[in-house]
Amino acid sequence: MFELSPAEWEAVYLSLKVGLWSTLASLPLGFVLAYVLARVQFPLKSLLSGIVYMPLVLPPVVTGFMLLLFFGTRGPGGKFLSDVFGITIAFRWTGAAVAAAVMGLPLMVRAMRLSIEAVDRRLELAARTLGATWWGTFFTVTLPLSLPGIIAGAVLSFAKSFGEFGATITFVSNIPGETRTLPIAIYSFLQSPGNEGPAVRLAVLSVIVSMAAIIGAEWVEGRVQKRLKVGAP
């Protein structure tokens, strides 16, 4: 029952690749956005958070359609990428990673933002009076203390990216070996009768990966929390 066919392996491998790359690539941007939203006050801040969080509530097909309009071969982003860097991402696995990153970003930013907001700014002040520069304080106090949220955000983004369907299939379609990730493969199997077997196998697999990601993240987070545990004042 649990022998995967080459086509199924391909989908699993592709989903892992897309999930890892989209998570790694969105980490720096996600952290900067989370930091800005947590700490900086500026006009139109709610507009920025609206844009970041929008994929959470927008129909995924709309997000995918907007990506297609922007990054498609005739879109402004797509033109720029192909003219300047010679890269095309529409209908490529890299495009799937971009779609997954956009869909995972709200989850990532939210977890990171909460943990940055939870860092006691008075500790940063103490560090400054002890001779640490702003950057020194950032790397020795702010970053380590917000680590649990960074880990949680990365894992949530990975789990979301691994199983992203709507925006991905709209933006990069359903090309075996290129953009047919695990959920899109499940969808394809269900389109023709008699393929419930492989669909069930992949569904079980995606449940296992998602559970493992969340349990793993909770475990790591628990360890970090314990290490950071704040005592009575």
Place this chain on the structure above:
Amino acid sequence: MSFEVDIDVRYESFAVAAAFQAGPGITALFGTSGAGKTTILNAIAGVVKPQRGRIAADGQVLFDSNTGVNLKPEARRIGYIFQDARLFPHMNVQSNLLYGYRRTAGTRYAEPDAIIALLGLGHLLNRKPSSLSGGEQQRVAIGRAILASPRLLLMDEPLASLDDARKVEILPYIERLRDELKIPILYVTHARAEVDRLAQAVVTVENGRVKVA
């Protein structure tokens, strides 16, 4: 070493004016809560920017509204001990103690062995802050500030969050610091008993106004 301050800090609903000097030993900033004592310390530490005035330590200008000098907190070499210890929770006691020490090469007068002995911290070095009592945490915070070799030490009600037994435990250490370090210590408190026991000079703060006794 000596220290002088002459500043105005204004908020929308509150203004603090302070002008006084301090020499080695403890100068108490004494007054009821809400009188503006912490605002004065924050301005000296470089956390709050006064609208007008001048702050100088050892002849070096830290802030001067006329010339536009406004050193960052990390460039002032002013130790700050808060009411809560504010130890870094992810570091053990030793890393906390050495945090400022490692950042002050060249201008040091305090060395870890001597300060650890002075404050009786030798048996705590590998512990995490969360496992220490309130009094122990405050002793570590004092050691951490001293090991950055500050030229002025600010203490903002360092005993206020401790019970009486813990206060009795800390007071002798503060007296030893006062007698062994040759730097001015500004000690904010609203407790008369602490002023009487510790201070050589008293500056009274009332409704944002400073009176030199």
